[in-house]
Amino acid sequence: MKSRRTDKLKEELNWSEFLARHDMSWTTRPMTWDEGAFIGNGLMGAMMYGEEHRLKRNVLRFVLGRTDITAKRPTEGYSPRVPIGEIDLECEGWIYQPTTIRVDLWNAEIQAHVVTTKGEIRLRAFIHSDKPVLVIELEPSEGERNVKLQWYAVPEVDPILKNADGINLNQYIPNIVLDRSIVGNIRVGVQRYDMGDGCTTAWEEQEGPGSRRIAYLTVQPGANEAAAASAVQLVQASVAEGLDTLEQSHRRWWHAYYPQSFVSLPDTRLEGFYWIQMYKLASATRKEHHIIDNQGPWMAPTPWPGVWFNMNVQMSYSPVYTSNRLELGESLIRALDSNRDNLIGNVPEALRHDSAGLGRSCSYDLQSPVDDETGNLLWICHNYWRQYRHTMDETMLREGLLPLLRRAVQYHIHLLEEGEDGRLHLPPTVSPEYGSFKKMTVADCHYDLALLRWGCETLLRIHDRLPLQDPLAGRWTQVLERLTPYPENTHGLMLGKDAPIEFGHRHFSHLLAVFPLHLLTGERQEEKELIHKSLRYWTGMEGDMRGFTFTGAASIAASIGLGDEALQYIRSFLHLIKPNTMYREAGPVMESPLACAESIQDLLLQSWGDKIRVFPAMPGEWKEAVFHDLRAEGAFLVSASRKEGRTAFVRVKSLAGEPCRLQTDWSLNEGETVLAASEHPVSVLDLGEGVLELELKQGEEVILYVSGAGTQLQDDKAEGSFRIAPVEAQPGLCNYFGAHKPWRLYGIPFREERK
Secondary structure (H helix, E strand, O other), X not given: OOEEOXXXXXXXXXXXXXXXXXXXXXOOOOXXXXXXXXXXXXXXXXXXXXXXXXXXXXXXXXXXXXXXXXXXXXXXXXXXXXXXXXXXXXXXXXXXXXXXXXXXOOOOEEEEEEEEOOOEEEEEEEEOOOOOEEEEEEEEOHHHOXXXXXXXXXXXXXXXXXXXXXXXXXXXXXXOEEXXXXXOXXXXXXXXXXXXXXXXXXXXXXXXXXXOEEEXXXXXXXXXXXXXXXHHHHHHHHHHHOHHHHHHHHHHHHHHHHHHOEEEOOOHHHHHHHHHHHHHXXXXXXXXXXXXXXXXXXXXXXXXXXXXXXXXXXXXXOOOOOOOOHHHHHHHHHHHHHOHHHHHHOOOHHHOOOOOOOOOEEOOOOOOOOOOOOXXXXXXXXXXXXXXXXXXXXXXXXXXXXXXXXXXXXXXXXXXXXXXXXXXXXXXXXXXXXXXXHOOOEOOXXXXXXXXXXXXXXXXXXHHHOOOOOOOHHHHHHHHHHEOOOOEEOOEEOOEOXXXXXXXXXXXXXXXXXXXXXXXXXXXXXXXXXXXXXXXXXXXXXXXXXXXXXXXXXXXHHHOOOHHHHHHHHHHHHOOOOOOOOOEOOOEOOHHHHHHXXXXXXXXXXXXXXXXXXXXXXXXXXXXXXXXXXXXXXXXXXXXXXXXXXXXXXXXXXXXXXXXXXXXXXXXXXXXXXXXXXXXXXXXXXXXXXXXXXEOOOOOEEEXXXXXXXXXXXXXXXXXXXXXXXXXXXXXXXXXXXXXXXXXXHOOOXXXXXX
8 A cells, every 4th residue: 555754633723712612601690500510620529500599599609529528427338428518609689690600611610700789790710620729719899899708518508508409318418516717817617527537628718909809718538637737738828829820730731631632523512512521521530539439529419429330430431541531540440459458358258369349339448248230340340451452551451450350250250150051150140220129130141241251351362462371261261162142032132031121221231242342243244233123122112211321322323333323312312411411310420421422432433342443433414523632442542534424534643553453434436545644654454345454663653545546636635634623613502501502402593602
């Protein structure tokens, strides 16, 4: 194949301008958590919204959360998350129109023009990118010169406001004793819980020029002198550093974060949703902080104040890998590595010599004994595997994933029983989320069979790569040869042996072999028909469908190339999210919107198996799309542009020198050929049917494109089009999220917003 020298891609990206078209916006104040303006730094968060009750129409609340504030119980059970309290903007007048609020994504801050019946207030707020410090800047007019910022601990929050969030009947809240004090100019509030733990809040308000005021607030775990001293010192340091310096370092982190990859879609609403999830991800976790739990740092009344492992954590991290934001995934890896002993302790004592497991829910220490839902640790190991495959870090593989996966597989091998058919079978276990209230279990549960098969196959891959001489390798091979097939019937894949889906099933646990494990790929027509039949039967039952039902369905459809159907599932999901892109069922949960970001990625790039698939499931209506530096398994950065319904070019950069096989939509017309543009000679072998095999050394990259035969002009024209630039936006769908704006989907005229 012809290869030629060329310049690298030309990025025509004004990040500030691009993200501004997706800033969340409000033209009246938000009234609930469902539509609040949120900020966070992966540890500490705040959600800003108001209240319609006549006694509280003057209030804008900053409801605080911090992921490591938990409370020990006096009885058995994990230590759950607990609320902290809030700092409220208490105006002189009622908050009125034309109040406007915006979450500036590029700068990760809230900007507001608050109009009241007495005056107005200019407001700005951010939580510093790497310090647990909330900064609120106010500039009131004369009529609002007495506006106050007041901090309230949990016991002090007015019942009107507390009950507006929902009466909490499920969540454990400890008895709280509050001590207030003043250290110099800093006010301190210590909340002590029943069992001796608690949290400490410290804040100071500074006068600026004119009517300007700036508040600095932090929350620290602990209710002792050390915690109070730490909180006071952090506020003092922040005040000394000053707003301008804090703002610069805060913005520097975010301005480096966003350009790690780029995605632009012809559906502006969906593009905006995607970028808000990228903002949400980095607001919810960082490599040095805790796992993303069901809440994120935005605490609200919930029956799930902890970490759930039969879907939630796995799906919350799912968009990290392809989006090339692997640092965020390190929080999960660090938790698994540092809590290895607890994972071992989760299985019966007789099995702890070689096994480990993970139950359904727990706190951040991962202490959760395995009951009859047995596959959760193996699924988490799949996330670990994805982290490895996108980095190709062999230290991570050898020292982290391998010993954990080996133990997770061994636990399941202990459960296997030989049947009369000579096959290996699993005893009755739970298929997550099906018949939960009935505590239903099924033999040969698809969830566990698929995870065990994936685990054995992956251990053998690791065994060959490192290479190893593990004495258990023969057993893993034997399990793969003798493990019973996935149960299926005329409707497709079943929950387990003699267990068809008889009523609505919100989880895709019975389809795990398809997604995310990709053990069933649909590359054979017969298998594709099985997958599609299973998908349609599952979604066609309708009952108990939740957000993650549609995100799972979208990714399954995308995995077999059904872009139009995948887009239908994604758009159906958008009906279930809240105006600010948050999601709740009986309480707030994080995973579904983040999982939908992966579903969008699956339309653009997939890299499971032995191929990188570029635009593998594009909806027919999407004639244009572009992405830059999305990351594929094997540690490749991939960029591509789609024009007039066809891939215009693909850029592949190898970060690890791994073998590379690329699947494109290039069915060549007569006179066309695929050209390779690179700074170094690159071998490109055309295997037919759009599959190309590349030989790239570590650090090398190549741009591939289709050209007509013969002329230099055509080649130069193709080369000149290697541009990464946003798809033109649909103006009516810019700044769609924040307040509820469904009318924008139907062409009702509105005044276009200006930043």
